[in-house]
Amino acid sequence: MGMIVAPYARNAFVNTKGMFARANAHKYGVGAYNTTTPEQTRAILSACAETNSPALLAASPSAIKHNGMRVLVEHISAAVSDIRAEGSLIPVALHLDHGATFQLCLDCIVAGFSSVMIDASKKDLEGNIALTKQVVEVAEQYGVSVEAELGKLAGVEDEVSVSAAESSYTDPAEVEEFVDKTGVHSLAIAIGTSHGAQKFKPKDGEAFPELAWHILENIQRRLGDFPLVLHGASTVDPDSVAIFNAFGGKLEQAVGVPEDYISRAIKGPVVKVNTDTDLRIAGSGAYMQFQVENPKNIDWRKPLAAATAAMREVVVHKNNDVFLSAGHGVS
Numbered sequence: 001m002g003m004i005v006a007p008y009a010r011n012a013f014v015n016t017k018g019m020f021a022r023a024n025a026h027k028y029g030v031g032a033y034n035t036t037t038p039e040q041t042r043a044i045l046s047a048c049a050e051t052n053s054p055a056l057l058a059a060s061p062s063a064i065k066h067n068g069m070r071v072l073v074e075h076i077s078a079a080v081s082d083i084r085a086e087g088s089l090i091p092v093a094l095h096l097d098h099g100a101t102f103q104l105c106l107d108c109i110v111a112g113f114s115s116v117m118i119d120a121s122k123k124d125l126e127g128n129i130a131l132t133k134q135v136v137e138v139a140e141q142y143g144v145s146v147e148a149e150l151g152k153l154a155g156v157e158d159e160v161s162v163s164a165a166e167s168s169y170t171d172p173a174e175v176e177e178f179v180d181k182t183g184v185h186s187l188a189i190a191i192g193t194s195h196g197a198q199k200f201k202p203k204d205g206e207a208f209p210e211l212a213w214h215i216l217e218n219i220q221r222r223l224g225d226f227p228l229v230l231h232g233a234s235t236v237d238p239d240s241v242a243i244f245n246a247f248g249g250k251l252e253q254a255v256g257v258p259e260d261y262i263s264r265a266i267k268g269p270v271v272k273v274n275t276d277t278d279l280r281i282a283g284s285g286a287y288m289q290f291q292v293e294n295p296k297n298i299d300w301r302k303p304l305a306a307a308t309a310a311m312r313e314v315v316v317h318k319n320n321d322v323f324l325s326a327g328h329g330v331s
């Protein structure tokens, strides 16, 4: 078969294979930061350039819908050109977050994404394997890396009992068959993290529950250093929540995954740590603070600039202090 030039190559993106192999070898994590707007994209890229960290920009189907595919890919490509012009050589990947269908994955590959997630975790094992394999087969022709998911992340609304939560975790007995049969390049696992700002409902002073470390260790015994992904891994910083609530917000019982849980996970086989909520809370809070303090302002570029700075600070902190990816931005 002839070589197909990867559409993402013209946009100077790379796939995540080398990124994850280096992260595994050196035991750091790669923050996968969700973006929708140019402000978020600039905040993430300039923070990753400053810390000299690999940059993994994640776009969800709703981010694609918000912009349209072309505006999304082109604004991110342009922002990468900007950091190149400033001399940064960090690797940058553009990743589809939670792609539900083969067609969406294919559309993203053709549009210039360098990595896609096919999330068929709601299907049974056979269905998940079949759809993931189909995506891997086409992605490989374009040099695009593929993430899949085994197990289901709980939402806080679900009010699941401990035993119900346990049953939604990734079943370690399935991982080898899944990876072998699909040829997938990384795997999202469910070990107790969850999406959103309200990751569980604490009683007074109660800490975030321990993750299912026994499952992570069991998976590692079976897959070795195969790259694993944690979704719903924001820490929900209390100071950011306090600012958000002080300036008109109302986020109650917002508790995230403690930073030391993330540190422990990346010492093992977890290489990709999905982070969306933390930037949303910090950015929204900074926007609202600016507007409350400048009530006559109708130039929304000004609160957006404040939001950009706040999001940038979150990424710098995570790369430096939590993911330990700072200094690893080799190309």
Ligand SMILES: [Zn+2]
Pocket: 098, 195, 231, 232, 274
């Ligand atoms: Zn996710």
